[in-house]
Amino acid sequence: MTVASDAPILFFDSGVGGLSILAPARAALPTAPIVYAADSAGFPYGTKSEAEIAARVPALLGRLVERYRPRLAVIACNTASTIALQHVRAALDIPVVGTVPAIKPAALLSKNRVFGVLGTDATVRQPYVDRLAAEHGADCIVLRHGSAALVQLAEAKLRGEALDPHVARDALAGLLNQPGGDRMDMVVLACTHFPLVEPELAAAAPHPIGYVHGGDGIARRIQYLTQGQPWPDAPSPGIAVFTRLDEKVEALRPALARYGLDRIDAL
Incomplete structure (x- = not known):
């Protein structure tokens, strides 16, 4: 499968926790285009039932993949990974990396x-x-x-x-x-x-x-799965996507910028 150099890596979490996974990945692949998605409307996942998460996560990732056409998706959330990883892999036709307890x-x-x-x-x-x-x-x-x-x-x-x-x-x-x-x-x-x-x-x-x-291990896994693929010559502004935009998201803007996420979208 041919991958365009501007095809992003998609990171998904219930909130901003996945930034701890994004940081080592970005250090390993500094010019990789990034889309970071947070399910702010469904946050937090840790108090939800397994059935809710198993239904919600694949549906959201399907919409995100359709919109942003990533080369690879990372479920940067332990709760979503331990419950929904197999459901997501069955639903998507791109590689999916999960986050498991170290x-x-x-x-x-x-x-x-x-x-x-x-x-x-x-x-x-x-x-x-x-x-x-x-x-x-x-x-x-x-x-x-x-x-x-x-x-x-x-x-x-x-x-x-x-x-x-x-x-x-x-x-x-x-x-x-x-x-x-x-x-x-x-x-x-x-x-x-x-x-x-x-x-x-x-x-x-x-x-x-x-x-x-698991951050460093996931960065190595991303490198392995994308070896030989083209990347842009220089970093591009990253995109942060939220399922609900509110004042809490606005307050995150400076922190998101520190992680290279300069644009905010709504899903």
């Missing part, structure tokens, strides 16, 4: 053999997480906690709002207060929003904890 690297890095999986409620209860933990962390204590408040904290941070330090502290406490939590030395940031507030999590931790997420 349990394998956490298991490799944990010296105490205790690590946490911090995500949304919807992600941490998925059988997919059970399988990853059994496959890669069978000799570890794997703690899990879902925090909807931490997702909101990341969105607020990118809007430039004052942040409540208790949110990060409470999210970590949800892991640390479980049996074995005092020995936890690694945390999987199993929501793409959470790397955006890693400094806040680190400041709230009672002892040094390492954090891992």
Whole structure:
């Protein structure tokens, strides 16, 4: 299949969390045209049912692919990936990259053999997480906690709002207060929003904890799937697409520009 040099990479998330996936991809492919789509009308995904997400995500991505004709789509959202990735791949005729919790690297890095999986409620209860933990962390204590408040904290941070330090502290406490939590030395940031507030999590931790997420691995996967394809000679302004435009989206404009997203569209 011939790919035009101006065909973009499409990133999709419920909100701005996928920017933590976009950043390493952009560093790896600096002239790649970018469309970043946020389902602001459906945000947040972590408190929705599996059936809602499985129906909503493929439909939205179908509309986005029809409009922007990307060469590849990245579901830059752990919740959407663990629930809807197979549905999306069945619906689209382009490569689709999902975001899965970085349990394998956490298991490799944990010296105490205790690590946490911090995500949304919807992600941490998925059988997919059970399988990853059994496959890669069978000799570890794997703690899990879902925090909807931490997702909101990341969105607020990118809007430039004052942040409540208790949110990060409470999210970590949800892991640390479980049996074995005092020995936890690694945390999987199993929501793409959470790397955006890693400094806040680190400041709230009672002892040094390492954090891992999937951004660099996804960047390598994008490079692999697009090898040999043409790219523009110079970067172009990126497009941010929202399913609902409101004052919260307008407040994100400076942060979006820092990620190279200078134009805002409505879907």
